[in-house]
Amino acid sequence: MRIFDPHVHMTSRTTDDYEAMHAVGVRALVEPAFWLGQPRTNVGSFLDYFDGLVGWERFRAAQFGIAHHCAIALNPEEANDPRCVEVLDHLPRYLVKDGVVAVGEVGYDSMTPEEDAAFARQLERAVVHELPVLVHTPHRDMPAGTRRTLDVVRESGIPPERVLVDHLNETTVRLVADSGCWMGFSIYPDTKMDEARMVALLAEHGTDRVLVNSAADWGRSDPLKTRSTGLAMLGAGFDETEVDTVLWRNPVRFYGRSGRLLLDPATAGATDTATGNSVVRGER
Numbered sequence: 008m009r010i011f012d013p014h015v016h017m018t019s020r021t022t023d024d025y026e027a028m029h030a031v032g033v034r035a036l037v038e039p040a041f042w043l044g045q046p047r048t049n050v051g052s053f054l055d056y057f058d059g060l061v062g063w064e065r066f067r068a069a070q071f072g073i074a075h076h077c078a079i080a081l082n083p084e085e086a087n088d089p090r091c092v093e094v095l096d097h098l099p100r101y102l103v104k105d106g107v108v109a110v111g112e113v114g115y116d117s118m119t120p121e122e123d124a125a126f127a128r129q130l131e132r133a134v135v136h137e138l139p140v141l142v143h144t145p146h147r148d149m150p151a152g153t154r155r156t157l158d159v160v161r162e163s164g165i166p167p168e169r170v171l172v173d174h175l176n177e178t179t180v181r182l183v184a185d186s187g188c189w190m191g192f193s194i195y196p197d198t199k200m201d202e203a204r205m206v207a208l209l210a211e212h213g214t215d216r217v218l219v220n221s222a223a224d225w226g227r228s229d230p231l232k233t234r235s236t237g238l239a240m241l242g243a244g245f246d247e248t249e250v251d252t253v254l255w256r257n258p259v260r261f262y263g264r265s266g267r268l269l270l271d272p273a274t275a276g277a278t279d280t281a282t283g284n285s286v287v288r289g290e291r
């Protein structure tokens with residue numbers, strides 16, 4: 008089974024995770040920029056983080072045979088903090104870099120006017136740079152949040168096939184299916200979605216425009232949930248091609264629109280050192 012995790016926050020994971028992911032077939036991933044839990048107090052804090060995503064984390068993943076790509080954005084949570092919003096002025100220079108395959112995560116957290124402004128501005132950037140967009144949907148009142156999200160996407164003029172609306176479940180999948188956007192599902196140990204519900208949704212809606220991710224971060228989550236969903240699909244009678252469509256071909260098709268996927272880790276940052284820092288133990 009070959010796996011492309013289209014949404015996973017490796018900055019908050021360990022080398023054990025990278026090893027375990029590679030062992031079960033993960034060969035590529037996208038790490039979207041997000042909230043780090045500890046609020047940022049200034050724009051420089053974002054820039055160092057973005058540099059880490061395009062440089063250090065990509066290098067680290069390559070040591071484990073995994074091609075790392077990222078999405079860059081001001082996340083919805085911190086769009087509400089006036090100390091952070093200025094980072095939007097710095098996005099253009101990141102959105103032209105190798106390894107940056109989308110704008111994201113953008114979208115709504117609490118659906119404030121500040122979030123509206125940051126969301127619309129970043130969709131505009133995606134239009135200008137002709138990049139895909141990864142859109143986070145709010146945890147509370149999901150159907151209303153998803154409806155409003157899709158309205159804003161429509162108003163932006165971005166083609167729906169360049170938009171991935173993430174963290175869906177049974178209450179929101181139909182809205183997004185009808186919009187023409189791609190549908191993302193985060194498989195979590197106890198919230199969002201689990202493997203059995205995901206398989207039932209796939210049986211009902213098919214595999215077209217569907218992406219499955221682990222969305223693993225610093226909270227209780229599991230970067231091997233992509234693989235366990237693939238196994239659950241096989242157990243329910245899906246064939247290997249259908250599993251490959253969901254876990255590999257669909258993410259490649261979606262992020263491939265950036266023109267920047269580098270699926271061979273050897274060409275995707277597997278140099279000996281990153282800014283002078285070698286993590287290749289014993290090979291200094």
Ligand SMILES: [Zn+2]
Nearest residue numbers: 039041112222
């Ligand atoms: Zn995320």
